[in-house]
Amino acid sequence: LETINILYVTDPTRRLLGVLSVRDLLLAEEDDLIEDIMDPNVVWVSTMDDKEDAAQALSKYGFLAMPVVDLENRLVGIVTVDDAMDVIEEETTEDFSKMAAVAPSDDSYFKTSVFTHAKNRIAWLLILMLSATLTGAIVNKYQSAFAAVPVLVSFLSMLSGTGGNCGSQTSTLVIRGMALGEIRMKDFFKVMWKEFRVALLCSVILAIVNAIRIILVYHGDTSVDCYKLAFTVSMAIMATVVLSKLIACMLPMAAKKLHLDPAIMAAPLITTIVDTCSTLIFFTLATIVFDIK
Incomplete structure (x- = not known):
């Protein structure tokens, strides 16, 4: 329901068979079969994959959406490019926090309390301070x-x-x-x-x-x-x-x-x-x- 441009083809048991676009349908002959005009080489992600890997796959292939299948290759949903943008933003924010020796926080800067800010920072500050005693x-x-x-x-x-x-x-x-x-x-x-x-x-x-x-x-x-x-x-x-x-x-x-x-x-x-x-x-x-x- 999130995209009308890309259509995924499944069999009666929901196993993913192929992909085609609305453009393929519009340009097809009236008596063409779906299996003849679909692309059977589908790039998909599994329900067990990390969401960051799925976002990277969308970015790598330049897709607007990508199917999600379970361990039996049955179609269970899709991820779209806007989903990927949210994940990438979340992961980037988390990485920046860790690179600055700050525990990641789910809330924004102003919504996070002073106590939480201090708690997220103090552990690494203690570790780095004590390790710096070697230099002394x-x-x-x-x-x-x-x-x-x-x-x-x-x-x-x-x-x-x-x-x-x-x-x-x-x-x-x-x-x-x-x-x-x-x-x-x-x-x-x-x-x-x-x-x-x-x-x-x-x-x-x-x-x-x-x-x-x-x-x-x-x-x-x-x-x-x-x-x-x-x-x-x-x-x-x-x-x-x-x-x-x-x-x-x-x-x-x-x-x-x-x-x-x-x-x-x-x-x-x-x-x-x-x-x-x-x-x-x-x-x-x-x-x-x-x-x-």
């Missing part, structure tokens, strides 16, 4: 590096910010590609190889610009070797960018493999992991380059 532990371990080269502290926020931004870029693209069906689990190593090459190009450019900036700024500072500092920070940036992009493409795909929503592996979690790794890499390089015991 690494910083405490390398206090001798601070004492020997105090200027190292000023580059921590830049490194963590750069790593988080790179990870967010990659995770957003990978999660979107997976949602649209462009990226599948069989593409795991293909995606890693592509992101590795992208990371190399980006990291080299960032490292060169950063090295030039450090040399220009600290060239006249006798308290620090500007060339060693430029080398240390630039190498740390390269390692951080490569690591963050690889982590950001692997985690969502690993989540999919474990039947978890890839969106939960987005920006906040990736940023926390990259922060810890980049801090460790930075101070390890600093102790080696500056020969800090």
Whole structure:
């Protein structure tokens, strides 16, 4: 009843046999049989399929409607393009919430109470806060590096910010590609190889610009070797960018493999992991380059 353009052909037991349009009927000869003018190759979805998969199928094939069959291939209903739009909007909103480390809510922003907003956010905030203590532990371990080269502290926020931004870029693209069906689990190593090459190009450019900036700024500072500092920070940036992009493409795909929503592996979690790794890499390089015991 939702569409008059598309007609589905069934047998007496409601088994789906084919599809035809009103146009096919109007252009058919008077004595043509339905089985002669219908298309037997019907694309359908099952009652057991996820509604997001049905919406993606409608988008993929450009259909205005699609039949729904049960496990015995009997026609039980249809889904239309407006149904798909509602599902896509709902799923997109849910993914955005998860990518921002917020539990999804069924109500709109203003209809959701302050208490519910806080409840939806606090769990992830606690997890991320506690996990960030690893970064603090690494910083405490390398206090001798601070004492020997105090200027190292000023580059921590830049490194963590750069790593988080790179990870967010990659995770957003990978999660979107997976949602649209462009990226599948069989593409795991293909995606890693592509992101590795992208990371190399980006990291080299960032490292060169950063090295030039450090040399220009600290060239006249006798308290620090500007060339060693430029080398240390630039190498740390390269390692951080490569690591963050690889982590950001692997985690969502690993989540999919474990039947978890890839969106939960987005920006906040990736940023926390990259922060810890980049801090460790930075101070390890600093102790080696500056020969800090």
